[in-house]
Amino acid sequence: MAPTTHSLRPLSCWKTIFRHTRLQKAATRLLTTQAQPKRTFEESKLIAPRRKSNFKILGPPPALKFKEPIKDVTNAQLAILDPTNARSTLFSKTNPEAAHVGDILLVRLKTGDPFAGVCINIRRRGIDTGILLRNELTRIGVEMWFKIYSPNVEGIEVVQRKEKRARRARLTYMRKPKHDMGSVQNIVLAYQRSRGALRGSGGAGTLGKDELKGGKRKVKGKGKR
């Protein structure tokens, strides 16, 4: 049933009026809609020919194959500083015999006296890998950083291993009085004596004495500083 339109008050019944016109509009649209044949690709090209680029786009030259130059530089340095790969294996994570935090290490230097102490931190940074050793000299706690690949470091020896694996990566708690190991001088001296004995009775014994002397001198030297 067609809705009745109120001729006197059209403002109140716009909806009904528009419903009618809407239907009409739809009808006319249906009548006038005409299907056009779809243009083929060739025809569309004829109507609007694609502008041909008159310049040549060049391909990029081949890229360099060296994607990790930092590694290259590091490896080149390691080949010079650590040709036998001894230092790398000593601090390698894959090596079960490697030095760990908590071990007592002895660092022999080219210039100056050797330094020994508990390793409380290993900072692995490629060529900049360093270790932090803690000891007590003249009853004062001393910590020293050593770069393991530095040419000034002649050798690094493991004096004593920690009997139980440390459960921390950095043993900073060893700075607290409760956990401080104190001086490791006696352990190092004992180690050096045994090494001297192992090396043989001949010249090695004197060498051991020299080392001992060195150790003593070191204490004095550090005290003066």
Add this chain to the structure above:
Amino acid sequence: MAPKLPISWAQLPPTFLLPDTFLPLIAKRGVKYGWTTAPKRGKPNRFNQQTAGLPTLLQSPAAALARKARTLPLRTGLLAIKKGMTALYDPETGVRTPCTVVQLDRVQVVAHKTREKNGYFAVQIGAGSKEPGNVTRPLLGHFSGAGVSPKRHLSEFRVLNSAGLLKIGETIGPEWFLEGQFVDTRSNSRGMGFEGGMKRHNWKGQPASHGNSLAHRLMGSSGPSQGAGSRVHPGKKMPGRMGGHQVTQQNLKVLKVDAEKGILVLNGAVSGPKGCVVKIQDAIKKPWPTIPAAVEDVKEALHATA
């Protein structure tokens, strides 16, 4: 409103009574389509020529170039990508030198800027590569005109004169710099975001106690009070965006040059994160490096001998 008086009692007689010379200047030549097609007038400061007996202008383009003559490099620089930092040890002395490794990626000369056309001499350098589909057509034309592939990074390097304009399309390698020479680097520093005054301007902050409440890192007063204007003076340092701006590092020594790997090892630190673009040019505060004969000349000589 008062009646408008005549502008001048000595007004000119009607134009038809005047000779041609008194007529207002109206452009007759070169007027077409209603506007002038005559060449542009000369620059207004042309009156101040050497012959005019007046002091030479200090704000002219020529004066600006003369001022820069001492500090403009003789040859172009190049673009590199920062790859990170490491250290070099001297096996003899044991001295450790911290260094930055930068790598060159298909660095080519793309365009020139000349005094005649642009007012200064510069070399436009492109580096890296870009998918042509991601480059706009005007830029594609620019690259193809130079005979180079689309580049990811473009930068200009000013040079002193036309002698410093390297041939367009020429590839530059790290051997452009010599081992031991000094360079300046420019790169955008790490962006820190919106930072407080303590970090951004190295302020001290405020005491932790003595009645301080919630104001330990505040900037404090931002200016004087009544009498001084009761306002914040322009340029007052305040919290805000920190980093992400260009930082120049001067006089970095070139420690190593590896043409095969395309790397340069520079002494010390270069601002910016890994992977950032670094502009490298000869140091302006050191004597210009003495570069061996141009590569082309050497090539010819080699061909002649071979």
